[in-house]
Structures are given as C-alpha cells and as structure tokens.
Amino acid sequence: MMSLPSRMAVLNYMNEHDSVNVKSVMEALKPFYGNEKQFNENLYLEHFMALEANGLVELASYNLDDKENLIMNYRINDDGREAVEKYVDKKYRN
Template identity: 30%
Template sequence: MAYTLPMRFRILHIISTHKDINRQELMNALQPEYGTEGQFKDSLVETHLASMRAVGMIEDTDISVDASNNLIQRFKITEYGQSRLAYLPKSWSQAHS
C-alpha cells in the first residue's frame, strides 16, 4: 500500500507535474491527501514555497494581483529541484506512476 509523502516533498513533486502552478491550485491538489490534517493551512504552504524558492528548488513564472488585492504567484520547478526528485522513495514513485 502506498504511503503519504512528507508534505513539503509532495509539494515539490506536485509542482514538477505542472508547467506552472499557483498556491490555490497547489492547495487543491494537496487536499485529498492532507486536507484533514492541522498542517493543511495556507500560511504553512506559503512558508514551504518561500523556503523552496529561496534555496532555488522552484522559481516564479508569473506574478499578478487579483481583484481583492492579493498577490498571485505561479511557480515551476527548477533543474536543481528536479534533481532532488531522485530522493522520492521508489515504492512511492511506482505506486504513483
């Protein structure tokens, strides 16, 4: 039976499967696996994204401001981030391929 990845690792993996993705789309993708957990919060996901961007695993593709004056950022995985996907557990990768 496939197990659940640590959420930060899963975020990197989800970003790698999209051309680019914003935080809300990412939350929607995480929801089935992590939606019932206390860590499933906008603020925590935003912190993960900020850290991953600072160390160069993801980068922005587009930024805009929505009608409610919220910053909307779209992210894609970098080559460096892609190299870190080598650490995905094989059993997990096989179950999700």
C-alpha cells in the same frame, strides 16, 4: 502522495506542472493532506518560499486576483526535478 512530507509533495506536484500557485497546489493535495492541522495557506506559502530559497523552484510570475490579493506562480527548475528524481519513490510521482 500520502506518505510524502507535505513540502516534498508540493515539489513532486510541481514536477508535473508548468506553473502553480499555493491555491492550485492545495486544491490538488487536499484529498491527501486536507485533514492535517497544518494544511493552511500560510504554511504552504512557507513551503514555496523554502523551496525557492533552496534553489529548487523559482518565481514564474505574479499578479493580483479580483480581490486584489497577490498570486505568486512558481515553477520547478532543473535542481528541483533532480531532487524529485533522487528523493521521491516512483510510486509517489504524479
């Protein structure tokens, strides 16, 4: 995953999971992207929102955590899966 742009890495990760949120994706991608200056929750939330705006993922559910923070869970859709198949080399797929 190290060679993928971070937004595509998010989509690639989502391709193998039913529902994810920003924190779970960041935890999984931290070994590959954690040292980047742009590795922060705000940017990764933007990744999710851009992927949703482009019709590749959809909001699956939302809830509040124990500190009353909004947690939004997303899932990849068929268009997102097609994008992964088309643009992500097999060696990078989860």
